Amino acid sequence: MRLGLTARGFGKCLAIGLLVLSTGTAAQSPSADEAKDxxxxxxxxxxxxxxxxxxxxxxxxxxxxxxxxxxxxxxxxxxxxxxxxxxxxxxxxxxxxxxxxxxxxxxxxxxxxxxxxxxxxxxxxxxxxxxxxxxxxxxxxxxxxxxxxxxxxxxxxxxxxxxxxxxxxxxxxxxxxxxxxxxxxxxxxxxxxxxxxxxxxxxxxxxxxxxxxxxxLDRHRPPPDDPWHPTWLPEGFMPKPVKTRSPRQGDDIGHRVYSDGLATLSLFVEPVTGTDQLIPGLHRLGVSHAAVRHRELGGQLRQVVVMGELPPGVLIRVADSVEWQDVASGDDTSP
The missing domain is CATH 2.50.20.10 (Lipoprotein localisation LolA/LolB/LppX)
Structure with missing residues (x-):
């Protein structure tokens, strides 16, 4: 399926995703207040x-x-x-x-x-x-x-x-x-x-x-406290300890990176608002693919995008596995 060209939300995801994918397992730019371990x-x-x-x-x-x-x-x-x-x-x-x-x-x-x-x-x-x-x-x-x-x-x-x-x-x-x-x-x-x-x-x-x-070497980083997480990843894939917040992203866009050491995928979760959204399905991005799903998560319709240089079926399965858990109560609120 060809990518919908009017989706500005995906433009933000793509810009950040390509940057992270291009750096592989590399670390983040250090800030002045981060100790060198x-x-x-x-x-x-x-x-x-x-x-x-x-x-x-x-x-x-x-x-x-x-x-x-x-x-x-x-x-x-x-x-x-x-x-x-x-x-x-x-x-x-x-x-x-x-x-x-x-x-x-x-x-x-x-x-x-x-x-x-x-x-x-x-x-x-x-x-x-x-x-x-x-x-x-x-x-x-x-x-x-x-x-x-x-x-x-x-x-x-x-x-x-x-x-x-x-x-x-x-x-x-x-x-x-x-x-x-x-x-x-x-x-x-x-x-x-x-x-x-x-x-x-x-x-x-x-x-x-x-x-x-x-x-x-990068400092030790504690895992983020996200309310959402994928319940399935290919064997060997681990969450990468990288900062994913960027001025290019809005505060309502969640982004995490997972890798097995060679292959890498980026996972984005954001609310579906207005009409400027991607069409759910599979989109080709050069040598990569992006699987797009609109899911009811956390009591709200959200867009889930999984992109990477992996078999398309893997990206779709990861997107379908995302669940939302209320951080305060620990209750799983996904359907």
Whole structure:
């Protein structure tokens, strides 16, 4: 189904959702009053031996994404055509800054400043690990990891890492990792039938350098006290400890992010008011989909939107599973 173009409410959701999805498991921009709990010394990567297992290569790549500064040119091939991009990543006083700028088509720029994210919320004095440390272990129970030989990309030697889902509830990935740094030079996203959904490839990688210092880890964040929650998520999906409030969103829009470490979905809940709403159903958004439902939740008709690069049936099932619980009484008020 084609997206309804008159839905301004979805425009707000889409803008925030794309920003969160583009940052994956990354952390939030730090504010001045947030204490810096821990740091990761990037120079530790220079002392590590060459990885020998798929899991070790994956973890090395995740840390490399944080610790190498570089500029690059890349192409993205999806259902909406071919787009070229300029990419940059640097670290200033322990805080990362990433910029992705599309060079053709509509002028779009994504920018992120932040710390290395945690794997989950902090509950009951727990200390969740930084994302790279926990993600590699977490993914082994959800995907099959396999090394599949070497190739040459962007004038650099690359090792191919295949990540195949163990169920039909998420997409597969193929990564080509730079053998010198661990940085991903190419990524292919495969749907549940094994068809290529999107290809992203760096064509020029300019002088990647290991940051000579430490990067801040995000502070411990307690889980939010939302009255609504999904009662079903694919195995391995966890709520991400990220701030989702933004000036682009109204106070009446609830937004949470869930991920298994690779796949990510955004869930929005807002009141249905007026006529400026999305048509319930499934909408295509480039390589992503959005499932839209109008549900009676908390004594009011609300719009539920679930979007992400996942099989459409998964997004629909998550949207249909959302329930509302009165925080004060603990009573479930969903039908």
């Amino acid at each position: 821990e740091r990761f010394d990037c120079m530790a990567l220079a002392e590590l031996e060459t990885p020998e297992t798929p899991r070790a290569w994956l973890e090395r790549s995740l840390w490399a994404n944080h610790c190498y500064t570089f500029q690059a040119r890349a192409v993205r091939i999806g259902s909406d055509g071919v787009r070229s991009l300029a990419l940059s990543h640097d670290v200033v006083e322990g805080v990362e800054r990433e910029v992705a700028r599309f060079l053709d088509g509509p002028p779009v720029v994504f920018e992120r400043r932040g710390r290395i994210g945690r794997l989950s919320w902090s509950e009951d004095d727990s200390t969740p690990p930084a994302s790279p440390a926990g993600v590699a272990e977490h993914l082994e129970g959800l995907y099959r990891l396999q090394l599949s030989g070497e190739e040459r990309l962007a004038n650099r030697n690359a090792l191919r890492l295949d990540i195949e889902p163990l169920d039909g509830l998420r997409y597969g990935h193929r990564f080509w990792l730079d053998t010198a740094t661990g940085l991903p030079l190419k990524q292919i996203l495969l749907d549940e039938q094994g068809r290529v959904v999107e290809t992203f490839q760096i064509t020029q990688l300019h002088q990647p350098r290991l940051y000579q210092g430490s990067i801040d």
